[in-house]
Amino acid sequence: MPDDRPNSQPTTRRAKDGRGAASDLAATQDPRFHEIPRERVADRVAQELLRLIAGGSLVPGERLPGERQLAQMMNVSRVSVRAALQQLKAQGLVSATQGGSTRIIASSESLDRGLGRLVRADLRNLLDLAELRAQLEAWAARRAARLGKPEQIEEIARLFEVMADPARDPKHKAEDDFAFHMAIARASDSPVYLHLLSVLGDIFSENCAFHRFELCPTPADDRRFLAEHRAVLEAIRAGDEAAAARAMMDHLSSVIAAYSALPERTASAAGGNGR
Numbered sequence: 690m691p692d693d694r695p696n697s698q699p700t701t702r703r704a705k706d707g708r709g710a711a712s713d714l715a716a717t718q719d720p721r722f723h724e725i726p727r728e729r730v731a732d733r734v735a736q737e738l739l740r741l742i743a744g745g746s747l748v749p750g751e752r753l754p755g756e757r758q759l760a761q762m763m764n765v766s767r768v769s770v771r772a773a774l775q776q777l778k779a780q781g782l783v784s785a786t787q788g789g790s791t792r793i794i795a796s797s798e799s800l801d802r803g804l805g806r807l808v809r810a811d812l813r814n815l816l817d818l819a820e821l822r823a824q825l826e827a828w829a830a831r832r833a834a835r836l837g838k839p840e841q842i843e844e845i846a847r848l849f850e851v852m853a854d855p856a857r858d859p860k861h862k863a864e865d866d867f868a869f870h871m872a873i874a875r876a877s878d879s880p881v882y883l884h885l886l887s888v889l890g891d892i893f894s895e896n897c898a899f900h901r902f903e904l905c906p907t908p909a910d911d912r913r914f915l916a917e918h919r920a921v922l923e924a925i926r927a928g929d930e931a932a933a934a935r936a937m938m939d940h941l942s943s944v945i946a947a948y949s950a951l952p953e954r955t956a957s958a959a960g961g962n963g964r
């Protein structure tokens with residue numbers, strides 16, 4: 690971290706730190722050399738947590754253990770854990786929850802909000818977003834077919850069964866649909882993709898609600914979506930990458946086709962309300 694290095698005023702800094710002596714003044718004024726900061730325990734804790742986030746062991750939305758537990762498990766002080774969490778917060782990688790715990794986040798609410806505005810302001814942006822989503826999700830389905838772990842694929846299947854249950858209240862259909870897509874994202878085994886989705890997630894889930902309740906609301910639409918989801922699941926389960934990508938693309942293309950037929954004035958509804 691170059692900006693942590695006290696290379697601007699080495700003499701003042703040294704005096705304050707109590708390191709070095711005044712007789713070293715000549716040496717400390719050579720701008721080619723600068724002090725190597727001692728690594729703090731908090732920095733190492735932050736690096737370790739970052740490594741877990743970047744490696745996908747800690748996923749967006751996951752709640753971290755409390756400070757005391759982390760301190761025990763990592764054999765460091767609570768003060769170090771707290772300082773490390775502050776660093777990660779400043780970097781937009783974790784956020785405090787209302788209950789006082791810490792959650793993994795991808796950042797960045799402001800990006801999500803800005804995107805929401807863009808999409809609401811112009812139907813073409815909404816179409817672009819739907820097309821990009823189709824590309825991303827087809828990629829994820831392909832990856833899930835190749836790399837999904839058995840328990841992750843079981844989870845996709847379980848969420849499909851929830852959607853397929855005739856006794857399931859239709860008011861849940863959008864959240865169930867979105868949960869199915871998120872399970873595929875987790876099975877894609879890509880921390881980058883998961884973080885990307887956690888940025889785009891709110892707007893995708895708003896869009897999902899719009900598709901299911903307004904754009905394609907009929908029982909016939911519901912049956913078609915279910916068949917499309919089944920095709921995605923079966924291809925992933927079979928480990929057929931090309932079929933999984935194709936099935937996901939077919940599924941989301943039907944949504945894009947419906948958007949294309951949408952009159953421009955409804956674009957504001959499609960971006961969701963409230964934000």
Ligand SMILES: [Zn+2]
Binds near residue numbers: 866867918
């Ligand atoms: Zn879907």
